[in-house]
Amino acid sequence: MINDERGLTLAEILITVAIAGILVLGINGLTGSAYEQWQYSNERQEMLSQGNFAMSRIIQAVNATRRVLIPLVDDPATAYSESQRNILAVTLDPGLDRDVDGFADGDNDKDGLIDEDIPADNTFDGLPGLKGVDDNNDGLVDENPGGADFASDNDEDGRKREDCLNGIDDDLDGSIDEDLPKQNDKVGGNANNDFDNDGDGRTNEDWLDPVLYLVSADGKQLVERMPGLNPIDGTNYAEYPVAEAERITFTVQRLPVAVGAQAELVNVILLLSGKYGGDIRFETSLRIGSGK
Amino acid sequence: MINQNRHKHGLSKSAGFTYVEMLVAIAILAVCLVPALEALRNSMALLGIRETMSIDNYALLSKTEEVLTENFTDLDAAASAAGSPSTPTSYSDVFTTSDARQLPRNVYIWPMDGDNADLDANMFTGTDTNILYIKVTIEGTALLHETIAIKEQAPP
Numbered sequence: 001m002i003n004d005e006r007g008l009t010l011a012e013i014l015i016t017v018a019i020a021g022i023l024v025l026g027i028n029g030l031t032g033s034a035y036e037q038w039q040y041s042n043e044r045q046e047m048l049s050q051g052n053f054a055m056s057r058i059i060q061a062v063n064a065t066r067r068v069l070i071p072l073v074d075d076p077a078t079a080y081s082e083s084q085r086n087i088l089a090v091t092l093d094p095g096l097d098r099d100v101d102g103f104a105d106g107d108n109d110k111d112g113l114i115d116e117d118i119p120a121d122n123t124f125d126g127l128p129g130l131k132g133v134d135d136n137n138d139g140l141v142d143e144n145p146g147g148a149d150f151a152s153d154n155d156e157d158g159r160k161r162e163d164c165l166n167g168i169d170d171d172l173d174g175s176i177d178e179d180l181p182k183q184n185d186k187v188g189g190n191a192n193n194d195f196d197n198d199g200d201g202r203t204n205e206d207w208l209d210p211v212l213y214l215v216s217a218d219g220k221q222l223v224e225r226m227p228g229l230n231p232i233d234g235t236n237y238a239e240y241p242v243a244e245a246e247r248i249t250f251t252v253q254r255l256p257v258a259v260g261a262q263a264e265l266v267n268v269i270l271l272l273s274g275k276y277g278g279d280i281r282f283e284t285s286l287r288i289g290s291g292k
Numbered sequence: 293m294i295n296q297n298r299h300k301h302g303l304s305k306s307a308g309f310t311y312v313e314m315l316v317a318i319a320i321l322a323v324c325l326v327p328a329l330e331a332l333r334n335s336m337a338l339l340g341i342r343e344t345m346s347i348d349n350y351a352l353l354s355k356t357e358e359v360l361t362e363n364f365t366d367l368d369a370a371a372s373a374a375g376s377p378s379t380p381t382s383y384s385d386v387f388t389t390s391d392a393r394q395l396p397r398n399v400y401i402w403p404m405d406g407d408n409a410d411l412d413a414n415m416f417t418g419t420d421t422n423i424l425y426i427k428v429t430i431e432g433t434a435l436l437h438e439t440i441a442i443k444e445q446a447p448p
Contacts, residue, residue, distance in 0.1 A: 034332075041339050048343060055350070260363045262444075267354075280343065281390035284350040287357045 040276045047245055047272040051282045054213075054222050054243035058268055061211050062286040064093035066115070068266060069123075069210055070135060071254045072155060073174035080137050082174070083254040088268065089130055090288075091115065092209040092227055099229045108231065109205040117197040119204035120152035120161055120182040125234030129156040130210055154179040207234055215250050216241070222248050222270065245272035255285065263287040348395060348435050351387050355397045355428045356437045359383050364443040367401055367424050377402035377416045377425070396431035404440060 008016075062068070070089035072082040092106040094114045103110040109117070121127075127142045128151055129135030135156040145153045145160060152160045155173075161181035162171040169176050182204075183195035196203050212225035221241040228236040249271040257264055270282040309317070359367070362383075370381040383399035404425035405418025415425060422443040429436040 037336070041336055044343065045339055048339075048346060052346060059353075257361055261361045262363055263361045265357065265361055279390075282346070282350055283390065284354040285357050286353075287361055290357070290360065 036276070040274070040278070043274045043276050044278060044280065047274055047280045050243040050245065051270055051272050051280055054270055055268070055282045055284070057224060057242050058088065058213055058270075059284070059286060061090050061093065061213070062088075062266060062268075062288060063290050064095065065090035065211075065289055066094060067091045067177075067208070068254070068264070068288050069130065069178075069208070070133070070212075071252055071266070072136060072178060073176075073254055075136070075157070075173040075175070077173065078136070078138070080139075082136050085137055085252050086250050087133060087212065087214040088250075088252040088266070089133070089210050089212045092211050105227065105229065106209045108207060108209070109200075109202070111198075111200065111206075113198065113206065115206055115208055117200070117202070117204060117206045118165075118180050118184050119207055120149060120180070121234075122152075122154045122180050122208045123210055123234040124204065124207035126151050128153040130212065131235060133212070133214070152179075152182075209234070213242070213250065213252075215248050219247050220244060222250055243270070243272065246275040247273040249273070263290055344391075344393075345435070347389050347391065348430055348433060351389060351395055351397065352428050352430060352435055352437045355383075355385075355387070355399065356426070356439060359399055359401075359426060359428065360439065360441060364422075364424070364441055367426070367441055368403070371401040371403065371424060374401065398429045398431055400427040400429070401425070 068088075068090050070087050071085040074081060074083040092104075094104055094106050096105050097103065098105055101110075103112070104114055106114045123130055125131040128145065129142060132141060134141045135154075138156070140156070143156060143158075144150045145158045147160070149160060154161075155163075155175065155178045157173065157179075159171065159179070161179060163173075163175065163177055163179045164170060164181050165177050165184040167176060171179070184197050198206075209227040209231075210225070211227070212223075214223055214225070215221070216223050222243040223239050224242045225237050225239045227234075228238060231237070249269075251267075251269040251271075253267045255265040255267055265285050265287060267285045268283065271279055272282075273279045370383055374381045377400060379400070380398040381401050383401070385397055387395045387397050389395055402416050402425050403418070403421065404423040405415050406420045406423040408415075408418065410417060410419075424441045425438070426441055427436055427438045
């Protein structure tokens with residue numbers, strides 16, 4: 001008679017538990033590191049996609065623009081750098097027609113011309129420079145230079161309407177045509193009065209439509225600001241993220257170019273840092289307006 | 293009843309896997325694990341390659357954009373100095389990437405046969421003087437950017 005109901009001895013159980021423990025530890029270590037690796041590569045994959053998307057938006061915007069608003073060119077009279085910034089602002093692609101109405105989105109008055117009657121507040125947003133932005137990197141945002149026409153200090157340098165549309169650096173601050181008066185070209189008339197620049201009987205009806213790229217306040221998003229469709233002024237815009245990461249650093253530098261160069265260059269560096277370690281850096285130089 | 297049958301056929305209830313069975317099972321598991329681990333390793337490597345290619349592509353774009361800001365006369369002079377379409381011009385350089393790699397960026401410039409008037413279908417054997425073919429490569433890779441530069445015409 002065999003007794004089949006004999007249980008395990010204490011020693012057997014102890015040995016079994018010990019072996020199981022060792023196995024579980026080994027498997028746990030293996031799956032743990034595999035999971036960490038999976039998280040790390042998933043994040044890098046995501047950062048790569050996000051960074052490439054953001055860069056493609058930036059490349060498209062810079063290539064197509066007629067004018068870079070920020071960074072400005074370095075002003076020899078200031079101690080801070082205007083040319084190296086964490087923000088990029090360009091005017092809207094003159095060929096972009098998002099609502100497919102047959103007129104470019106930058107053609108505010110839909111007359112077939114773009115930015116042909118720019119107000120003294122060049123971006124028509126009621127504030128000096130670009131709304132909510134430190135235009136010249138002096139640490140102040142939308143600072144008021146005083147006077148009823150304070151919004152016409154378009155580069156936030158404390159002076160108003162000092163650089164007209166003539167391809168010349170009138171105010172000797174390094175930047176060209178960056179603070180346009182009401183009569184944009186300042187020819188034959190009082191530049192400080194509203195002026196019908198295109199002679200169509202209306203004034204200030206086609207302003208500069210800025211597209212911005214900047215890092216959000218929490219440092220986790222690169223945000224694109226685009227003018228709204230059919231805006232009534234420059235305060236109508238939408239912001240949405242084009243890249244997200246644990247931490248984002250964005251640097252834009254206006255590069256000096258040689259005399260006789262075909263175009264100006266900006267250097268863009270987008271650095272995405274991951275939660276699980278590691279950065280991905282996207283860097284390129286771009287010609288301003290090369291796509292036109 | 294079952295126990296009785298097992299005993300009848302000489303089977304012991306406590307019989308487990310034999311040593312050979314265990315070896316076979318482990319061998320099968322190991323064989324299955326190899327391609328799984330290989331797939332994991334490959335996907336990791338692929339991600340690295342994608343990152344590298346992305347960085348290299350921006351380095352190429354950057355060089356192309358820099359070259360295209362140069363005026364036509366300077367580009368033409370660089371092509372003449374190089375002497376052939378397959379000789380890197382003086383615009384070539386070595387770029388250090390953010391992951392500390394040294395990328396030799398070669399810039400090739402040569403007058404381009406824009407109209408193929410000589411009918412030889414060779415883009416480098418024409419008489420056109422207003423078009424330059426530009427190619428930027430990273431030595432040791434298949435990555436390249438090609439473009440053209442056109443001489444600015446004086447306004448009438």
